[in-house]
Amino acid sequence: MNEILQSLNPMQKKAVETTEGPLLLLAGAGSGKTRVITARIAYLIEKGVRPFNIMAITFTNKAAREMKERVCAATQQGSDVWVSTFHSTCVKILRRTIDHIGYSNNFTIYDADDSERLIKQIIRSMNVNEKMFTAKSVMYEISNQKNELVDPETFAKEAAGDMRFEKIAEIYAVYQAHLKANNALDFDDLIFKMVEVFKNYPDILEKYQDRFRYIMVDEYQDTNHAQYVLVKLLSSKYENLCVVGDDDQSIYGWRGADIRNILDFEKDHKDTTVIKLEQNYRSTKPILDAANTVIKNNFNRKEKNLWTEKKEGEEITFHILDSDLKEADFISSQIAEAVKNGASYNDFAILYRANALSRVIEENLVKKSIPYKLFGGINFYGRREIRDILAYLKFINNPDDDIALRRIINVPKRGIGNTTVDKAAVFAQANEITLYEALCNIDEIDELKTRAKKIKEFTELMSEFTEYEKRHSVSEFIDEIIEKTGYVEELKIEGTEEAKSRIENIQELISKAVEFEKGNDDARLSSFLEDVSLIADIDALNENEDTVSLMTLHSAKGLEFPTVFIAAFEDGIFPSYRCVMDTDPNAMEEERRLCYVGITRARNKLYLTAARSRLHNGKYISNSKSRFVKELEDKVKEVIPEAIKFDKPQHATYKPMPKYVGSPKTYSNNIPEPSAGKPDFGIGDKVRQIKYGIGTVKEINNAGADYEVTVEFEGVGTKKFMAHLSKLKKVEE
DNA sequence: CTCCTTTGTCTTTTT
């Protein structure tokens, strides 16, 4: 017991020893939070609590995995402790209980992409204005409602009077009906339905209350209302609830996270013990000072002050480079230099606001042969070929899954197109059967007589698959699928680099399946799919590998590195464009918290970098430096290695899109020539365009990869085209 | 019905 407490400071010790009753642990960045949680679990076990009765909830799979490892290292019985994310916790419990509320226990999980497809389909079928109700915006609103535990009926009532919301409520209701018919849950449903089961079946709730007598929730500041209710329900019998969080690190407001959950915890639970962990063990003083300086600009927060015993360290520097390319070059040069002097690649992380910003940096790292690992971004399971194969698996696992069926029915091409599927879907709906059932009864649908042969071939293949799956492992089944459908064969014939990499990805998926079979006793198809659908990123970082880490600021939360770069520290990127335009102060506060998170990832040295001009969305933009630079006051030193300093937006000298009319030389330092090559016509020349005929060229602009040409057509007006893409042809007069 | 070309949207962040 002493062993556990030995290395802890008094506050940490108190947190570990306070095992009974509600406990709010306000743990600043780098204050040894994970250590405390691990120690607390070990302490509970030594005190005689059965590991089986302890539950720890984290936000990401990565965090869950890490905590599990730590707990296992700290105590022998660690493996019996329930450590997992909100979502997988709910899946596990719903697999045993959801039949009570009318779903079947082998339900499918729809990810964001599946949901979007379904919503798009619904919007189309309902004949609403697709311009006004984009699938994305509707999905966002439905998600909001689910996070607030608002069901379609209640939402419809609340929406009364607002035409837009009324419509969305209608879509929400249809969406829910479809999900149920498909025996599917989306991400938000996992929490929502879990709460529904618990609320309606007190006996089930009590069973789990008795099971999870000690509950710990990490990153509590990121919980949304539904998750809050879930935790509240589970903990209400024994009240042994310990929540750990830092309101300054709440960065998931856009996902429904409700910062009030942590701010009001004391009000909500009587006799709450509050413990603040304010000693930071991670960063040097300059870094911590900077973090404190930035975050004090926020109004909505609990007062706290992080301090460190670490002595003075290296100053934070802010570097402005001419272009995004030079910025990338600067960063990788710094790393290369440091590694030459004995640092290892592991010591470095490059953080950025949006995934798209990683590209230029990656390319530069490749050029310098610096090994790196990219987190997040286009994740493995998001790739088309992987989604295709998984759709086959999902469909065989749950033939009610129309979304999966639609995805695979004509992939590879079988001559069953959209029109056919839609007709079958109408038939299915009219007869209240699933799409697949409709296809199996294709002879009943007169209009599809001509397609019957192809469809029968398909349904026969599917029933073969169903039989095959029963007798074989997941990996063998994937092999069978690519064999019988000719999926890989088709890619081989294509022969392009892209096709080759797709084949490799499929091989990788098979390896993952084999791995899964080795590691799990329960290696059924359904558990494989579950595993796969709840994992967002590719395998977490392999600590043994010596590589630089690249990731978004969001995914960096909870991690630390000796040296951190925050790239694209510019207004319009970080803080984001929307935020700069938006008047909502909360949005800016969240952005500032994100900045706080970023700064506090660094242990010894923090670089901030910005570029005067960068390629963004295929266009060159130039931003002014991030407003957070000013908020950092004297805590950061501006280093401008080249040319003139700038304080104001550069638009005066830097037109967003340089014109190639006058003297192209002026800008050519930073803006590369489009690879497409210059068009063979100039201003005033006549060109032919396929739709509008002959027109006069008014303007030619460099648009990054191509030239944007403005052409005036008589009687039509001016139109813009990409010179290369739209194959404009010069016409001799 | 498929293939090809053209047009439009997108970029905030993730389970």
Next chain:
DNA sequence: GACAAAGGAG
């Protein structure tokens, strides 16, 4: 610049 959707030709 990537990708999906729309639109047109065969």
